[in-house]
Amino acid sequence: NAGVTQTPKFQVLKxxxxxxxxxxxDMNHNSMYWYRQxxxxxxxxxxxxxxxxxxxxxxxxxxxxxxxxxxxxxSLRLESAAPSQTSVYFCATHRGADRVAQETQYFGPGTRxxxx
Amino acid sequence: xxxxxQPISMDSYEGQEVNITCSHNNIATNDYITWYQQFPSQxxxxxxxxxxxxxxNEVASLFIPADRKSSTLSLPRxxxxxxxxxxxxxxxxxxxxxxxxxxxxxxxxx
Numbered sequence: 001n002a003g004v005t006q007t008p009k010f011q012v013l014k015x016x017x018x019x020x021x022x023x024x025x026d027m028n029h030n031s032m033y034w035y036r037q038x039x040x041x042x043x044x045x046x047x048x049x050x051x052x053x054x055x056x057x058x059x060x061x062x063x064x065x066x067x068x069x070x071x072x073x074x075s076l077r078l079e080s081a082a083p084s085q086t087s088v089y090f091c092a093t094h095r096g097a098d099r100v101a102q103e104t105q106y107f108g109p110g111t112r113x114x115x116x
Numbered sequence: 117x118x119x120x121x122q123p124i125s126m127d128s129y130e131g132q133e134v135n136i137t138c139s140h141n142n143i144a145t146n147d148y149i150t151w152y153q154q155f156p157s158q159x160x161x162x163x164x165x166x167x168x169x170x171x172x173n174e175v176a177s178l179f180i181p182a183d184r185k186s187s188t189l190s191l192p193r194x195x196x197x198x199x200x201x202x203x204x205x206x207x208x209x210x211x212x213x214x215x216x217x218x219x220x221x222x223x224x225x226x
Contacts, residue, residue, distance in 0.1 A: 043216040090159045104150060105214060107159025
């Protein structure tokens with residue numbers, strides 16, 4: 001099992017360009033998340049999807065859109081990239097059972113994005 | 117949401133026991149406490165989780181007092197490879213969100 005995979009691993013964009021970060025999981029988890037991590041900082045939640053067909057905003061959703069394509073895939077789109085979006089982006093999954101707090105999240109390897 | 121507070125950084129030496137304390141004064145009755153470890157250029161990974169008293173696994177121990185307003189992650193006999201950032205999270209049951217905070221950067225010296 002691959003667990004959580006992210007593509008691409010690294011991307012350079014110019015200001016104003018758009019791109020989509022892909023995340024896929026083979027763990028049959030219901031919930032998926034997108035975080036960003038700026039240098040020397042903790043993770044901040046951008047968007048999450050509690051289950052297939054639903055998405056909700058996290059702490060820092062501005063400038064991003066998401067799509068929960070199916071149970072396996074959760075994409076993050078930057079419509080018009082800005083230098084402030086330079087960061088490492090992590091996708092994570094969670095089983096999403098009723099007793100949510102008892103379960104752990106599983107993270108992908110991250111996508112490093114540089115916006116010039 | 118239960119907010120967590122941790123020290124920004126800690127230093128230790130190889131072979132020592134390290135205790136990292138996290139404050140979570142507003143923890144809810146059904147919340148669990150989870151600790152993650154993150155190495156540079158990697159995503160966080162689960163270390164340990166608990167609800168009350170003490171939990172121990174092959175990597176760490178987690179001590180939670182009766183009032184559950186704080187918790188302490190204990191790493192026995194750390195090595196250089198334990199140098200990482202450690203995050204304390206309090207589960208937000210029902211809303212399915214997880215907030216990480218800034219974590220504690222542990223630096224283990226030879």
